[in-house]
Amino acid sequence: MTDQTNDGDWVLEKSGELKPGSSLPDSLNLDPDTHGPGDVPLGINQPVLITFNSFANGRGFSLARQLRERHGPSLRIVAQGHLLPDQARHAFQSGFDEILISDNALKAYGAHAWDTALQTAVGALYLGEVSGGGIWSRRHGHELT
Amino acid sequence: MGTTKLSGKNADRAHILTANSLLTGRSLYWTPEGWSQSPDNAIRAENSEAVAELEARGKAEELVNMVVGAYVVPLASRDGNEPVAMRERRRIAGPSIALPGALTGPASA
């Protein structure tokens, strides 16, 4: 775990908006294969950056969800590394706030695919996110809209 | 697919290149005319340089998204196109059983 500045060339936000990236200063960097939620102190002000070494390894989704559950909405949780546009919804629904995307990844998968990732993917799931929502809430009258 | 090591009993064998069509999934074999569903005219690599060339061809064909899973298949003898592996022989011959139902629909073409 190291503290360092990371640059994403592009950032996909939870709103679905794709923007040119800005630097992410002083992030707490986590590798989901070796780090757990205990590595993030309560009350931390730094953003947490979780790196996906392979898109096929879904540990980062569970780690993000654990952090969101323990730290609430104030913790900024950012993903980087090998993720497909198709996994943007998994990341956001698991508690990530942003995904850093390199120029290479933008070119390889296509800017359009990133730009439309959240419109293309299935958004409404049965189980809500930590922040609420979900088909079950809507069905049973607890959706705050 | 990794590069096949031509060691042991396969070192002296001829090889042909196979893959599956990305669009249809059908087994294909590399011939002088390109990909064919039949191995009959498949290009035979008789030495290790030729096998490496076939493998490079397989990778190039994967990169243009025509085929997936290209690899070379060792043949049982110097004459004839029968693979050593039972799996590859079955892949060429198709199911050994009488298929149920009438052969309808575009997939039977």
Place this chain on the structure above:
Amino acid sequence: MYTYDAHDQALVDARAHEFRDQVARRLAGQISEDEFKPLRLQNGLYLQLHAYMLRVAIPYGVLSADQLRMLGFLAERYDRGYGHFTTRQNIQYNWTQLSDVADMLDHLASVQMHAIQTSGNCIRNVTTDAYAGVAADEWVDPRPVAELLRQWSTLHPEFAFLPRKFKIAVTGAAEDRAAMKFHDIGIAASLGENGEPLFDIWVGGGQGRTPRVAVLFEAGVSLPNLLPVLDAMLRVYNLHGRRDNKYKARIKILVAEMGLEAYRDEVYADLANRDGSVFDEAPKEYARIEAQFAAAQQPPLTPTNVDRTDPAFAAWLDENVMAHRVEGYAAVTISLKSKGAIPGDATADQMKAIADLAERHSASEVRVTHRQNLVLPWVPQDELRAVFDALVELGLAEANIGLASDIIACPGLDYCALATARSIPVAQRLSIELRERERREDLRGITVNISGCINACGHHHAATIGILGLNKAEQENYQVTLAGRADEGAQVGSILGPGFDAESLPSAIHRILDAFQALRKDGEDLASVYARVGKDPFKQAAFAPLEQAA
């Protein structure tokens, strides 16, 4: 039955649309094959030996007549006129094309079906007792909880890229007809004192190269706690399951390596740290689903004395017709194991005809069993004769459910890219010979299951006579296991000895059955005889002639 509302429908429509986009990007080269593979697998699409294979989900094995008709239509329109019902209550099409799959998913969505999570390293289609809601020995109808689990697991964002596949089965009856203890998680529902369902959760069962019977994780979990516990169990597996070796990646290995206690501690530590409010609506959702299944239960009828004078009809009643929990009905199992048939295969015409029968005689409902047969769950007793006559016309009246010729077989090397030997021809030959034999002697309770490779899709570990096809120096070789059980007394079969070639296998099976009949006392089943006398008498019988010849 469960019927989609606008939310369910929107989800499967959106998933079909998403897959169409994924195929387009794959064809345009924007996703590599390595990246596309998990995406297509999560929509049931495999690349097999000869073609793409599409596995369509039949959630907990329940189909309406319209849905079965659609499955027949898809077989005709996009495949070669048939499909294969699997041991996980799904159906597979063997000859599909990538370019057609999105259209097939649209057709499926139009009848409230999909192919979501029928493959890939995610939570697979939840299976259950094919006789749910109709079996006389049932404590709790397992379908509402199976549907609740379907909804929870569908596109669950955390669990789409697990270390390995994850299979869940639910039962709610005295007899386990879902092989619950051979699943990553098995759930046994019963009724608590207050009339609320309680759930025993079993973990770490499975077949494959390391067969294991599940162990009890916790007994008597209440409905409000069920999903939080399952979600935490999956999370600990996702975080700690091995990803360095695919053969050690299933939860059975994690639980064995961590120890059950340590695994349980991790699960409860995670639960203690989480906000469980996302699960608050689950009991209400369960009640909503349960009400739908309850409304579909049929009112009792006046019981009928069925005329048994026709011996063929009487034999079919004895073997294929099960007592029903509701007065005046019977549950009819349609054997897809006629003499010489391919286990689990049905033609488009047969699917349509069975859909018609279900509409006329079974409240428009059909089930798929994990032994690869179909069930008409609501046949009025006075319509049994009409159903039998119609099945005779269709060639589907084989009276062999639960007999030795009711063989489970995976597709094997005739279709499967992973197979090491063929399964289907072995099943066909044995079904002919065993069908002859069971007319002369009692072979009830003998299960013959055939897998074409160590992955054990044909459930050979769980059969009284299991057959595993291997590749021995590029020749097919068949290893026999004895005394496995898939039911509530689940146990892994024992390997008898070296394998047999395809020619000598059937006679070896006959000699094993001869030994069984000679050793059997008072109608014992094979597992009991085996437990009493051990392996040696069976081994001697199976191998004796071979040794003499050597």
